[in-house]
Amino acid sequence: APSWRWTVLLWLCVTLVACASGVVGETKNVVQKDAEFDVTYNDTVTSENQTIYAFNHTVSRNKTEGVRVSVDVSSQGSESPILFVVRQKQAVLSFQVPLILRGLYQRKYPYNHLGRTLCQPPTRAASETQYFFVDVSTLSSQGTNYQLRVSRVESFTLQTDKKFSFTASPSQPQYFKYDFPDGVDTVIVKVSSDTNFPCSVMSIQDIQCPVYDLDNNVAFIGMYQTMTKKGAITVQRKDFPSYSFYVVVVVKTEDEACGGPLPYYPLRPDELTDAGNRSKVLDVVVSPAINSEVYVMGMLFCLGIFLSFYLLTLLVACLENKREYGFLYICSCFSGKTPASPYEYGSFGKFLLTSAILFFSLFTERTLDSVGRSRQESLSSVEEDDYDTLDDIDSDKNIVRTKKFLCVSDLARKDKRILSKKYQIYFWNIATIAVFYALPVIQLVITYQTVVNVTGNQDICYYNFLCAHPLGALSAFNNILSNLGYVMLGLLFLLIVLKRDIVHNRALVRNDVNALECGIPKHFGLFYAMGTALMMEGLLSACYHVCPNYTNFQFDTSFMYMIAGLCMLKLYQKRHPDINASAYTAYACLAAVIFFSVLGVVFGKGNMVFWIVFSVIHILATLLLSTQLYYMGRWRLDSGVLRRIVYVIYTDCIRQCSGPMYIDRMVLLVMGNIVNWSLAAYGLIKTPNDFASYLLAIAICNLLLYFAFYIIMKLRSGERIQCLALVCILFTAVVWGFALYFFFQGLSTWQKTPAESREHNRDCILLSFFDDHDIWHFLSSIAMFGSFLVWTCS
Known part of the structure; x- marks a missing residue:
């Protein structure tokens, strides 16, 4: 035991001696100097000496x-860097020289010239003298020369609507202070440059120490975004307790975040890379944003535009009822009472809907003489020897559909009640899809918006930052508000269709000859689905614009595909109600389209394998659909399809050269295949980055082609287009033209980096509240509503 104690005691003595020797060995010669502003100090530092520079300056509460x-x-080649420590009253700033900043793949960029701005803690006294010290030290035994200069920044506070120019680099960041003037609640901070690169970061930070102004820490607090030529952040007074903030601008060590190339791929992660000259000249200007009055005017303008369609519908309906039922109906519009009529509409609300329907029904109504004449002409062209006269012609669909001259009645032989239920499934299915699709979308975009607000990372969402007006937690309320038109006009269309449905059912109950014998078969299920899809397009487009980026772009386009598909199905159903696709088949095909849309966004960029597979599927789908349309559903896709194709080619093309039985259908299908094959070839050659828009262009081209064929066939069949219907078509076409003009302005693009997207940002052009894309929302919703009216009158 005694030997153990002596061992411990001896060990303690040795340790104390070693520690004392170390302390003595680390003793430095500390020199403190009184220093002045705007004087350059040239000195040398080693591990044996440490220099402290003492500064003092007067701080005023009214001047910053x-x-x-x-x-x-x-x-160069110093074994240890120099450490600079700036000790202030309420903050300590330290940095080493050379400063090592890291980039992608752990590249190291050394900087020997640094410039840092000291944070200015607020003072309560009217005038106060503050002291701060700059300590210079190193562990290098060799002497290292340095230059130190401390200067005042006269233009440290930014003025409203006054542009200020400055130069920044990765090792010399800049930041300035801005105080909210009285009566200004929101400002927009704009930073611009004449050159794309080097890549920069602008940040808005609260008045506090330390200020995070380096590439490796600028994202720690506040709001920030990368930029090349343009950057803009909207700042609200309520977010800053001191009613002031710092505008921080940092130049990044690499340009990869802004879409620029990397200099080379490093051989070793710890390889030192020359930082080079990365100075950038920038301009900053802080301007007041819009006030609450502009918000109110924008909302009233948006509501006024679309409520005017309701009022216009009411007005025209009243005028039409006056023409048909006399002046008492005009009086009923203001008295709230509806006089007796053969239809016994009852309440005033029902009358309004009915009046609207009567107006829009003018587009589709034809006189009994014209209907009878067109049917007689079509029947007179059919000879008895054109088809079998057996009794089963009335029951066997394959016999009926092989007639050379087909009438609508030949393709509308099924029971009307069964068909009505079949097409009502379209509405109930799309309503179910809407609920299950919209709820996760809403939850996701709320999460996106929360992440943006909490982290301050404004590179997550691709807004038009020069015209993004926040409201509450929403960063771009104007882009969301402008989607109101889709919802309101979709609802108006549903009301119109509902009343037409009611009027038609009452006519059937009365055994009205017009409803039973005249016109094309009336089924409203697809109309209900179209109106619901238009409303859902508005809702999902609003959700997309909560935080637009490449991961949720399909939210904005999914129901566009559905609208295009439903419109084509409705056109085809008008003349082919018995053989139109079922709701389950149609929505399954649309689901496949959306599936490929997602795959194209994720994997389609530059992936030639994906484009080859998609082009092959596109062409095969076009051929299958062409076969379905040509043979009126009288074929099956089974194991014997290839044998039947070879047989048809042999009998119709090789054995005897016979022309197609259905010339008109063949012309349409040949044109459709040419268009689709051309689009497939374009996608395969160009491989466009925006696959979702490319897929939407395919759907729109096919829809326009089939609509043009539909109108031409109406004219060939002896039908005439009413004057009002023609006006509606022309008006819709003009609105579509203006809408597409604003759509292609391209204020932002998620196909590029956020910084590159901001180069396309523009100021508001309507009421200082709406931008070009908002006008696209207005016009496209009106154009879609007009297109739906054209569909109802076709």
């Missing part, structure tokens, strides 16, 4: 000026 420390180390 910055203090900037600049350091330049000329020695």
Whole structure:
């Protein structure tokens, strides 16, 4: 036991001696100097000496000026960096020279020239003298030369609507202070440059120490975004307790975040890379944003536009009822009472809907003489020897559909009640799809918006930052509000269809000859689905614009595909109600389209394998659909399809050269295949980055082609287009033209980096509240509503 105690005691003595020797060995020669502003100090530092520079300056509560420390180390190959520590009253700033900033793949970029601005803690006294010290030290035994200069920043506080120019680099970031003037609640901070690169970051931070102004820490607090030529952040007074903030601008060490190339791929992660000259000249200007009155005017304008369609519908309906039922109906519009009529509409609300329907029904109504004449002409062209006269012609669909001259009645032989239920499934299915699709979308975009607000990372969402007006937690309320038109006009269309449905059912109950014998078969299920799809397009487009980016772009396009598909199905159903696709088949095909849309967004960029597979599927789908349309559903896709194809080619093309039985259908299908094959070839050759828009262009081209064929066939069949219907078509076409003009302005694009997207940002052009894309929302919703009216009158 005694030997153990002596061992411990001896060990303690040795340890104390070693520690004492170390302390004595680390003793440095500390020199403190009184220093002055705007004087350059040239000195040398080693591990044996440490220099402290003492500064003092007067701080005024009514005037804020910055203090900037600049350091330049000329020695190269030093074994240890120089450490600079700035000790202030409420903050400590430390940095080493050379400053090592890291980039992608852990690249290291050394900087020997640094410039840092000291944060200015607020003072309560009217005038106060503050002291700060700059300590210079190193562990290098060799002497290292350095230059130190401390200067005042006279233009440290930004003025409203006054542009200020400055130069920044990765090792010399800049930041300035802005105080909210009285009566200004929101401002927009705009930073611009004449050159794309080097890539920069602008940040908005609260008045506090330390200020995060380096590439490796600028994202720690506040709001920030990358930029090349343009950057803009909307700042609200309520978010800053001191009613002031810092505008921080940092130049990044690499341009990869802004879409620029990397200099080379490093051989070793720890390889030192020359930082090069990455200075950038920038301009900053802070302008007041819009006030609450502009918000109110924008909302009233949006509501007024679309409510005017309701009022216009009411007005025209009243005028039409006056023409048909006399002046008492005009009086009923203001008295709230509806006089007796053969239809016994009852309440005033029902009358309004009925009046609207009567107006829009003018587009589709034809006189009994014209209907009878067109049917007689079509029947007179059919000879008895054109088809079998057996009794089963009335029951066997394959016999009926092989007639050379087909009438609508030949393709509308099924029971009307069964068909009505069949087409009502379209509405109930799309309503179910809408609920299950919209709820996760809403939850996701709320999460996106929360992440943006909490992290301050404004590179997550691709807004038009020069015209993004926040409201509450929403960053771009104007882009969301402008989608109101889809919802309101979709609802108006549903009301119109509902009343037409009611009027038609009452006519059937009365055994009205017009409803039973005249016109094409009336089924409203697809109309209900179209109106619901238009409303859902508005809702999902609003959700997309909560945080637009490449991961949720399909939210904005999914129901566009559905609208295009439903419109084509409705056109085809008008003349082919018995053989139109079922709701389950149609929605399954649309689901496949959306599936490929997602795959194209995720994997389609530059992936030739994906484009080859998609082009093959596109062409095969076009051929299968062409076969379905040509043979009126009288074929099956089974194991014997290839044998039947070979047989048809042999009998119709090789054995005897016979022309197609259905010339008109063949012309349409040949044109459709040419268009679709051309689009497939274009996608395969160009491989466009925006696959979702490319897929939407395919759907729109096919819809326009089939609509043109539909109108031409109406004219060939002896039908005439009413004057009002023609006006509606022309008006819709003009609105579509203006809408597409604003759509292609391209204020942002998620196909590029956020910084590159901001180069396309523009100021508001309507009421200082709406931008070009908002006008696209207005016009496209009106154009879609007009297109639906054209569909109802076709």
